[in-house]
Amino acid sequence: MKPYPSYKQSGVPWLGSVPRHWKIEKLKFFVNFMGGGTPTKDNDDFWGGSIPWVSPKDVKRPRILSTEDKITEAGLASSPCSLVPPNSVLTVVRSGILQHTIPVAINEVAVTLNQDMKALIPIDGVHSCFLAYQIQGCQRELREEWVKQGATVESIEHQRMVDSRFALPPIGLVA
Template sequence: MSYPAYPEYKDSGVEWLGEVPTHWEVVKLSYLAISKGGGTPPKDELQYWNGSIPWVTPKDMKRQWITSTIDTLSEAALHASPVSMVEPGHVLIVFRSGILRNRIPVAINKVPVTVNQDVRAYNVRPRLLPDFFLRLTQGLNRELLPEWSKQGATVESLDSELVNSTQLPVPSRGEQEAIITFLDHETARMDALVEEQQRLIELLKEKRQAVISYAVTKGLNPDVPMKESGVEWLGDVPEHWVRKRLKNVSSFITVGIVVNPSSYLAEEGLPFIYGGEVREGYIEVDKARKISLEDSCRNRKTMLETGDVVTMRVGYPGVTAVVPPECEGGNCASVMLTKKGSYDSSPDFSQGIKESG
C-alpha cells in the first residue's frame, strides 16, 4: 500500500528510522515521557488480593486497551507493597516476558490500574499523545525490539536506559491526531476483514468435516442401497458394507511407551512421536523428539511402521494421523497406536477407493 509523500524529508539521524518529514522533530523519549514500574504484593497475604483494583501483568497485555485484568488488588496493597496507582491514559509496555522474543506488547489503560514488576507505565507529556506513542511502538516493533533488548540477560527483557534514550519522530499535535484517526479507521476496517475471514475459515472447516464424515459413513454413491448399521450414532450405511470391531481389522492396538518415556530421549536418532506432534491428518515430524534405534527396538510393541495410525489421547483427543515413511522404525508416547491392518490408511484415500472399485 502506498501513501502520498510529504514535500520534503530529512535524515532523522537515527539509522533504523531513516528519513522523516522535514517539519517533524526527532526527540529522545526521556524528554517526552516519564515512566514508573510496579511490583507484586506478597502472595500469602490474602488481604492484598481479589480487590477492585486491576493489576496489569504481561498476560493481560494481549489487548490494545486495558479495562480489566485477570488478577486484582485491594486498597490495602497500595499501602503495604511496591505498587502504586496508575491513572488512565498511560502507555503500558512489557519489559520482561518470553513474548519479547517476537514483539513488544504495548497498551493504554482506560481505567486506573496497578502494574507488576514486568510492566512499566509511561506518562507522556503534552507534546506526545499516548495513542501516537502506542501506534509508533506498534508500527516500529521490528526495529525497536533489538534496539531496546537488554544484552546478556538470562530472560527476555528490555533495558530502561536504552528505551528512554530512544530518538522518536514527533509531528505536531494536530498531525498526530490526524494520524491516530486514520489508523483507528484503517485498523478497524482490517480487523473486520480478519474477523470475516476467520468466520469463513470456520465455516469451511465445518464443511470439510461434514464432507469427510459423509464419505466415510455413507460412501460416494448416493444411489447405493442402504441398511441400518446397528450403531445409533452411525445411522445407515451402504448395504454391501461390513461392520467390524476395530480390533478385528487391526493387528494390534496399544498406547505408546508409558513407563518413563523421557528416559529414551536422544539427541539424534529416529522420530519419537508425542501427542503434541499429531495434527489432523499429518504428523509434524520436524518437531518430534528423537529415540535411538536400539531403544526403539527395546520397545518393539510400539515401534512405528508406515501406514500405522496414531491418535491423540489428551489435549485434543481423537485427532488422528497416518504414520509417514520418515517415521518408520521410530516410536511413540502419549498416543493411541493402531497398527496397520485390513484397512486403507493411505493419505490418498480417493486413490484407494478407485483401486478397490
C-alpha cells in the first residue's frame, strides 16, 4: 500500500512517480548556494581560531558540530570565506570521493567552507534533512547528472547541480 492516495510521473527518469501534491522544481528554486575559500596558510593569525572551516575530510558524518581546522575572525575577514548558517546542507563538490559518492552533511553551527565544498541553504519552509536524504538516496543518479566528465579531479558542475530537478513536498509537510 502506498502512503499517498495518488501519484504523478515526475518527468525525471531516475525519480519516477511522486505524490501528486508534491512539486517538481529545479534545485535553484528552493535553496541558495554558497561556496567557500581558504585563508592563506602563510599567515598564522588566520588559523587556530574558533570558526569551524569545513573541508571534505570533515564530511564523514551526517551532522557537523566541529571541524578539524578552524579559522580566526581575521581569517574570515581576509578571505573569500563567509559564514554558512546552521541547518544548511553541505556537500563536497571537488574530490576523488566523487568517483563513488556525494558526501553530504548538515551543519548544526555556523561554519565556513573551503573551495571544495558548497552549502545548499534551504529557503523558508524547506527542510534540510529532507534535502540531504534525497541527495543521499539518489546518489548514483545525481553523480551521473552532476559530475563533470573528463576532469582530472572529480568535480560537480555547478550549473548541472542547480538545474537538476527534485521532488518537494508542500511547505510544512516534512518535519
